[in-house]
Amino acid sequence: MAEELKYCPNCGEEVAATDEFCGKCGFNLKAFRTGQIQPEATVVKSEATSVSQPRATVKAKRTTGRKPRKRWPWVLGGIVVLLLVCFIGGSWYYSKSNQAERLATEVTSTDDDDIADAVVDDNGQAVDDDAVKPLQALYESNSSARDTIKQAVKTMDSSQMPFELVKDGHHFLFTRYMLQAKSFRLTVKTNVKDATVTNNGDSVSAKAVSGGYTVDDLFPGRYNLQVAGNVSGSSQSVTKVLPAIDIYKQLDNTVSLKAKAPQTTAAQAPAPQTNNSDQSSDSNDDSNGSTDYSYDISLRNDNTDDDILIGDWRSNAGTWEFNDDGTYEGEDTNDNDLSGTWEVVYHKGNYWNIKYHHDDGQTDVEPYRYQNGQLVQCQMKLHWHADD
Structure with a gap:
């Protein structure tokens, strides 16, 4: 048997008939020849396959014995690529412009929770649902205002929106933006x-x-x-x-x-003033002309009491109405309809200066005097009677 054993039955290495141990794997060839042990990794091959089989066994053994390739560089590279993709994606998603677009949708929502989530007050504090009710009411009544605000937030045009886009913490590594409400008076x-x-x-x-x-x-x-x-x-x-x-x-x-004074009070018809030096020339304005307070700016004051003025008045020129919401309606001496807003810029005793902002864009100031239940337009010398 010693002469016939040409290959190690354990690893397939070529051996001599006189070898007692395999020079490669250390297998006990002597004990194998006497039948005392069997190969650890292979089965004894028949003589018919003793030439070809050991070569296959050797190839398989050598393949199995190779060191595994190092995979950690690939794993590390994959992590780096993933982090890079996340950073690029986050930079895009949390960019100032993209956040502004999302805030524009939230703050113009008809849901008060969404509006509140997008806004902080002028101190940078979060607001609740009740605080945004006025804004919600605006959207419900004025769709054009809602569209204007939405577009202004998208384009970050603070001049066209009642908010400022401000930094408010972070989303992970990225700056978070919120809408800070402007304070109105x-x-x-x-x-x-x-x-x-x-x-x-x-x-x-x-x-x-x-x-x-x-x-x-x-x-x-x-x-x-x-x-x-x-x-x-x-x-x-x-x-x-x-x-x-x-x-x-x-x-x-x-x-x-402006609220009209009660009809039963003395304030409804004040007595003419006789001791005011700046009004003496006006006591008989029909005969002596009228003092033109409308152009004497030094006589302007902040006394805006106008109880007597509010209501409907009638003269031979037509009708005139001072409304308590600061608007007026009437006709001029040519029967042209007039309308706009009015305000008192001078009042002392029974004398008023009324500033008109007409709907046609013109502005003028007219002096008036109240006497004996009549409202006299001094320059035009028109007498207006309460139209009850």
Whole structure:
């Protein structure tokens, strides 16, 4: 058997008849020849396959014995590529312009939760659903305002929106942006004294100023304000609902609320003043002409009390109406219809200067005097009677 064993039965290595151990794998060839052991990895091959089989076995063994390739560089490379893709994708998704577009959709939603999620107040604090109700009311009543605000937020044009796009923390590695609401002020010009101001029944903090009240730190949107109080010293309480206004374009807004004095009070028909030196030349304006207060700017003051003026008036030239919301309607001496807004720029005793902002774009100031229940337009010498 020793002469016939040409290959190691364990690994297939070529051996000599005199070898007792395999020079490659150390297999005990002597014990194998005497039948004491069997190969560990292979089965004894028949003599017919002793030439070809060991070659196959050797090839398989050599293949199995190769060192495994190192995979960690590939794994590390894959992680780097994944992180790079995530960073590029995040940079795009959280870019300022893309965030602005998403905020534009949220802040112009009709859902108050979505609006609140997109906005912080002027102190950078989150707002609740109640705070955004005015903005929600604006969208429901004015679709064009909603479209304007949405486009302005998308293009980050702060001049056309009631917000500023500001940084507000981070999304992971990327800057997060929010819409910070601009703070608005409302001035209410009114003759109502000791008034309480409410918006849809909710109390609004108002500060008394000359000629009315101011309301600060209003959230942008639409308001329906109520002012209740006393007029001309009368204990009568009056409540007037202001026309709905859109607080979202100008930081300072002014509205007018004028209440007509009660008919039973003495304030309805004040007595003519006789001791005012700046009015003496006007005591008989039909015969002596009239003092033109409209062009004497030095006589302007901030006394805007206009209880007597509000209401309907009639003369031989037609009718004229001073409305308590600061608008007017009437006709001129040529029967042309006129309309616009009005405000008192001078008042002393029984004399008023009224500034008109006509709908045709013209502005002028007219002096008036109240005497014996009549409203006299001084320059035109027109006498207006209360049209009850």
